[in-house]
Amino acid sequence: MITWFRALTQTWFAKILFLLLVASFAIWGIEDTVRNFGRETAVVSMEGGDIEVPEAQMAARRELQRIQSQLGTGFEAEEPLRRAIAMQAVEQLIAERAQRAEAARLNLATPDEAVQAYVFSIPNFQTAGQFDRLILDQWLRQNDMTEAQFLRLVRDDLQRIQLSGAVRAGAPAPDLLARALVRYEQERRVAQVVELPLLDAPEPEPPTEAQLARYHENNPERFSTPALREATVAVLTAETLADQIEVSEADIAAAYEARRSQFETPERRDLQQALLQTEAAARQIAEAWRANPDFAAIQQQVEAAGGAALALGNVPRADLPIEALAQAAFAAPEGGVTDPVQSPFGWHVMRVAGITPATTSTLAEVSDRLRQDLALERAGDLAFERANRLEDALAGGATLEAAAREYGLTVTRVTLDAEGRDAEGLPVVLPVPVAARAEAIRAIFAAEQGRAPRLQELREAEGFMGIELHAVRPPALRPLAEVEADVRLAWINDQKRRAQEEKAAALLAAVRGGQTLEAAAAAAGLTSARMGPFGRQPEAGAPGLTVPRELLPVLFNIRVNEPTMVPTAAGFAVAQLLEVVSADPAADPTALENAKRSAQQQMADDLNAAYVAALRARAEPRISPTLLQQVVP
Known part of the structure; x- marks a missing residue:
């Protein structure tokens, strides 16, 4: 039998079968590569490195978050704006890739020491003038970014600074232009x-x-009614169902124990700190401070010794990032001065100027608040459950009003304009929280007549709203009378x-x-x-x-x-x-210098923009319209 198998392995049939097995295992091991073979995976293909969809999506999400943080939580980006944000994020990545390629072509290098020094110098990552790693880690989590990605961004920024600095340095503003600007501005x-x-x-x-x-x-147009819409509105929020939720005393007690930390205010201390470079100098300051608690006098002594003194304010223990400092500061009595404590920044001496004791709210004090919170939490679950059941009823052909009344929604029929007013110009009452009023009005004017009603989420109220549009009334000229x-x-x-x-x-x-x-x-x-x-x-x-x-x-x-x-x-x-x-530029040297600086800045910006555009053109980016749709946040 063994001899027969050996003979079989020498045949062409066995060799072909063996090759097929090897190929199948190889393909199974690189399934993603084989599956995507011949398919476009880069939203941008260009010299200097392709831009894949996940990277572009992350950049678009960060850009949207930045805009939302500037405009407030009530801002809601519509689809056209989201597409514009996605395109802007992609263009920014293209510019970064093009400049990175140019830096590589010119053999520009950014040493690790320069990257570290730059990161340590960022004010937002500092505490009391010193780099704080905890703040950086928190920032990375908030921006969904790894440390390696952040350092790559910093390195790229430093290289771009080198490139743009060389370009911008060639933009001096002539005196003739500066004088003309002063004459124009001061005429x-x-x-x-x-x-x-x-x-x-x-x-x-x-x-x-x-x-x-x-x-x-x-x-x-001056004497007509506004365009009006007549609609049935059904609203389901946790607030509307909270009164239907029974919360027992046992539930409140259990919630109090589970959330006890929310009702405890930690001890806070009003701290003053002196930071010196040697232990001997720190001990002299500690002795002087115990003898004379005048902080202004201590500041002068500390500065004379080459150190720095500052008031930290009324802080809890958790706000002191170094455990040795926290332990010393919260062990000292009120008015006490700690012994010198060493840290990576030097030797610290701290004085406790005041103590705010820790407090704990009793169960009786927070019972009503806990009852309301528990009712709202359970009402939220109930609202979601009823919303699903109401969706099923609407899909089965029920009217919005009938289904809403069956499942306990607040229902009303309104006639209003785009400003939320009736034909007489008076505000229309809507069964939604105040924060969601504008959102509800936008939804009513986005509804389509004749379309089956559907529930939609109220982002500003953590609830649901159903709209059934009955009529659209165009503007009508009011009778002269x-x-x-x-x-x-x-x-x-x-x-x-x-x-x-x-x-x-x-x-x-x-x-x-x-x-x-x-x-x-x-x-x-x-x-x-x-x-x-x-x-x-x-x-x-x-x-x-x-x-x-x-x-x-x-x-x-x-x-x-x-x-x-x-x-x-x-x-x-x-x-x-x-x-x-007319103005005399020579009579105001300060204005002349400001005009020259402003003109130089503008010329440098124009030169840099032209340079970046030229690099982009040379990189020949090719944007995939299909994959770009996946980037929209």
Whole structure:
């Protein structure tokens, strides 16, 4: 038998079978590679390294988090904005790759010592002026980033600084440009101004009924109802179900024991600290401090000894990152001074200026709060369960109102505009928490008429809302009888505006005909004023502050003696430029230096942007539109 097997292994059939087995095991071992063979996996293919989807997704999520932190928790990015954020994150990665490739081409190197020094110098990672590793670790967790990824980013940033520094260094601002900027910014002007506010216009003759009717018809947008939507709204939140939850005293007691740490306030101590470089100097300070508790005097002695002293404030033990310091500070009595304690930063001497004892709230004190918290927690679970059952009922053909009433949702029928007001302009009551009102109104105006109602999550209220849209009412012109008072007031204001506009136009025509504005105004019985000199953006209290803001840009774009006329918030204004007061750059060296620095900064920014764009073009990035959709956060 063995001889037969040996003979069989020498045949072509056995050799082919053996090769197939080897190939199958090899493919099984590199399954992902084989499965993705021939498939596109990089959202960007470019010189300097492809950008894979996970890396781009992480960058997009970080960018979205950054924007949300700036705009607040109430900010909700819509789909178009999320796509723009994804594209921005990808473009940033492309720029980083292109600059990294250029740094490699130029053989730029960033030693580990430089990376470490840069990280240690970041203020956000420091405590009392010293690098704090705990803060860095917390920051890495918050940003979903490993230490290796962070150090790679720092190294890339330092290399980009080297590249951009070389480019930006070639952007000196010529003195001619700086002087021109100073002359532009400090130029001042003088003008004759006539203001024609609507309040000074004469009262027109009362309108006839025909005039009112015609004005009403010709201005429908001013006297129409807003676009309204009529919908049934059903809301299910933990708050609405909390009253239905029974919480026993035993449950409250158990929750108190489980959450006891929440009701305990740790002891806090008002600490003052002196930090010195030698033990001998620290012991001298400790003895002096015990003899004289005056912190100001101790600060002077510490600084004379080459150290530093500062008040740490009222802190709990957990805020002291070094255990030896915490142990010494919280073992000393009130008013006591610790013996010197050594740390990597030097020798510490601490004084306990005051003690705030630890406190513990009793079960009786927090019973009501615990009862409410437990009810809300259980109501949240109940809300989720009822939401699932209501979804099943809606899928079975039930109406939103009937299903909502069966499962205990708050139901109401509303008619409102996009601002949450009814046809009379009064706020409509919605059965949602105040924080979720804007979200609910947006959802109502995003609903489609005729579509089956579905529950959707209320992000601002931790609940659910169902919407059934019944009607969409376009704007409709209100009957004249309902808005006659508004129409009459608007007609009178328009007549006053027209009268003041005619006066302003007559003044403008007179000045263009050869008169001065002062003379033309006097002839028309109007008051004019010489204003200025004023700048392009006059500061509070400066001459020319009374120049209407609508006039300023126009007055800095016309010639001397040229008139102009502009509508203002109050009515109309007519002006004639009388004088241009030029600035002397040599008379203000500080302004000249600031202008030169600003111009140089702008030129350096432009040069660097052009350089980065050139590197991007040379890297020839190819973005996959299909995979880019997966990057949208």
